[in-house]
Amino acid sequence: MKGSVGSKRLGATWGTTWKRAKRFARAFAACALLTPLIACAGPLSTLEPAGPAARSIAALWWVMLAGATLLLGLVICLLALAFLRPAVARGVPPALWIVGGGLALPALVLTPLMVYALASGENLFQARAEGRTEVDVLARQWEWVFTYRSADGTVRRSNNVLHLTAGQPVLLRITSADVIHSFWVPRLAGKIDATPGHVTMLRLNADVPGRYRGVCAEFCGIAHRDMQMTVEAHGSEDETGRVIDGLPPAMPEDLVDAGGRP
């Protein structure tokens, strides 16, 4: 140790440093466990799902969180052992570290995760393509315009409030009139961009009647944060129909037009 940089100082504090580190690690673990437990609720919380899409993603999160915590714990334990009890793994041949830790471990963890994620993504994606009713969504700086086509051919519009029926999936056809926005109602489903020149699809379904808040998730200029909306899930189709019938008619500039290509 002689003649090496800062060795005396560090040598002296080595024991206390380790104690401090242990104490810190304990506090840290407590925080890490508490954080999700106390903080799940909220009007925009993805962890308080109110629709099938958001619910399946929230479940995915809890599974991944558990897995990630285990893996992080494994790495930290190995590092601690390397300093405190190096003897336990001194004889492990290099190839085992590389093949076991570098190849086998991630392959074992990632393969089931990929399969699960692919299946759940495919589920959600298939769901995107179907819906009993369709609503066109036009995003523009800085509001959301929802247009509803009734059977009699009239087109009605609501700004910043989307009306739908609880338990009835709605297919949204989304585009933008100016810059890129992103449609997001966290308690119901993941987000999808509203891009000028393109139409994107999203299926929205609320389990129970209520009001669900949504926001623009893609930065879209000076009033980005004010570009909010509400999804109103009504108790029955009749009720939704009555509300929509009372809406004003749509203007020509409110209708989705994406320039001829899907």
Place this chain on the structure above:
Amino acid sequence: MSEAVPIQDPIRLHKALDAVWRTPPGVGRLSAVNHTIVGRRFIVTAFVFFGIGGLLAMLIRAQLATPRGVFLGPEIYNQVFTMHGTVMMFLFAIPLIEGVTFYLLPKMLGARDMAFPRLSAYGYWCYLFGGAILIVGMVLGVAPNAGWFMYTPLTSRPFTPGINSDLWLIGVTFVEISALSAAVEIIVSVLKLRAPGMSLDKMPLFAWYMLVTAFMMLFGFPPLIVGSVLLEVERAFGLPFFDPNRGGDPILWQHLFWLFGHPEVYIIFLPAAGVVSTILPVFARREIIGYLAIVVSIVALAFLSFGLWVHHMFTVGIPHLALAFFSAASTAVAIPTAVQIFAWIGTLFAGRPQLRLPMLYILGFFFIFVTGGLTGVMVAIVPFNWQVHDTHFVVAHLHYVLVGGFVFPMLAATHYWLPHFTGRVPRVSLGVAAFWLIFVGFNLTFLIMHATGLLGMTRRIYTYDPANGWEWLNLVSSIGSFVMAIGLALFTVDVALQIRFGRRPGRNPWRAGTLEWATGTPPPSYNFASIPVVDTRSPLKQSTGLAVALAQGRGYLGFVRDGRLETLGVEVTSGQVEQVVRLPGPTYLPLVSAVATAVFFLAVLFQVYVVAVIGFVATIGTLLLWTRGHGDHADRGAMPIGHGKYVPSHGESGSSPSQWAMWIALFGDATAFGSLAFGSLYLAIVAPNWPPPQLAQWNLLLSGSAAAGLVLAAIAAGRSVSPTVLPHAAKRKRWLFVTAGAHSMALAALVGMAFGVPAPTEHAYGAAALVVLCYVALHVALGAVFALYGLWRSRRGFVSLVRSSDLMIGRAWHAFTAAIGVVTLLLLHAMSWTASP
């Protein structure tokens, strides 16, 4: 021929070498090209920008500390977060990597400098001037304000009419010149400028990491530069590449940006991992395990990183099967990363690890980076991504990756190599306290921010309402960020104290095995008084007396010849000594060229295009001036390098660094051209509002003469370097004239074609055709310049059968130009074909 007798006396040898390698003091420092000085400049400047970026981060956290904050308004806030990202990515991370590499690489490889010292100096000035443009813009209140990834159409003229976006496009492109030039220089230096005997499998791992990183920079930055140029052209001249109403597509920008932006993350991470792979074995007191596995894994990482840019675009609305591919590729990245992490852990177990200060930072790196990697796997899962994309969860994730994967290793590197920079080690250290403040502050800020994101807080909102459940999370994040800032301030004080008051421990205080510790500390201008033979991965472990032997001139080149700066060049794989590379000394030319380049960029910024043309011509002109006084007028044959060995000079070696540089640079050029061609085809196939109202009627005579001129130029240039022509000045002259003439013909035909492009401001079809034509025309014009330059060098007697480097470089350019020219002509016809109804 002058004396080439090794000088045995270390003092005399030092004086003789220093006399030719030294950079003059005072104003003369502006002429510095030496890698130690330029590297140090990059590092110090990058840390200054780190400070600026950090202050911006504190403004953000101050604003978000409480709901309905009124500290910054939305306009200022938008500028602040845009500049925070821009500064940290482009003005801190990449330049710091360049600086560390410039400083360390030659010393680790046993060379006396980088392959192109003037290019590194030029890159530094470009970086400084480009960064200054951005910062001045910010001080004047017109900083870019649309987010650091500059999504169109928000950044297009109608939605950002001011100069803000132009500042970003021009400032960043200016800075990226330094990244591209560094990429070429690092690749050539690693491949060619090593100590004799250092075969590829004996290179220090850091050199491997930097070789791979430099290739990634070479392929990663061109798409960004192409995208920036297209967007600036759209903003300045109304050519619609990203405007969906006129056949453009905003999604094209996202592809070009993330085609750069994702590899960028690994460009930042790999050098830091290289630092870990260098430092960790020193404190494990054992050589690293799995050298070969690590090399394979970094190459794999590089390849994978170019295949997953779409994972930034999962919410764009791309078909799910395509998303699944990119999702799988993104999670697959975990494998080569895990290989490295377990190689490091295995090394610690196999050795006798010591918890010194740099090692403490590396443990911090492990915790933070592994966490960031795990959340990285999460965001690579498509459905989860749909929820957390554009929320604070992603902000937390990216800070875990970049601070853990870059800042912590760099802080470790600072403590580890500071004794090398200064020759001093600390008497007392505040380093441990600073570490804990930074580590705790960081985790307090960002661990909790994952939850903020899951609770629905999106990025880039300047304020929020209470009752979302975000208040205390944000407050804790803000407090944590200030704890971290205090830690970084303490770190700075600690470094300053060490520089000022540290004691002098002598060579190699950490008992490291890599060659950089064989130089004096601080290092002399020439690094090594003589150049070692290397036959192991840790030469200093092998022979402890190596440093002294080198100082006594007992290696190669332990003398000064002709008053020139000399180092050795090797064969790429075997490391067999192959050539004496003669390097340029201090000169103001890089500064002059960079000023000319600055004139060009500022003129484009302020739309004074006449001045821009002057600036461009002046840049090319001054760059050509760099060759004055270099090269030999007669063949001189093999030269002694000591120990009875003789090798030719680089100009006569047939494998000179400049030739390698041209080939490597053309790879980058090909990537830029590929991005442009990809963009054009993408628009033709995917963009809305196609087909265009009017298609070009290409005149076959024009396209025919363009093709003929391009091919003829390439053939003539090939003839000019054939063994039957090369020795005869008159024949060379004839073929070079043909080359120049053929280029002129092609240029005229291409300009004629450009006039036939229908209304480029009305539809992306015309805009794309015009830009591709201009790209080729620029290459043809430069080709003519290269041919004339070859003529001039040939007439001045710099060319012979063995001294063919100047013409070989030209030939590579001409062949490349012909290739992209022909592809362009095919592309233009293909676009007309796909676009026709």
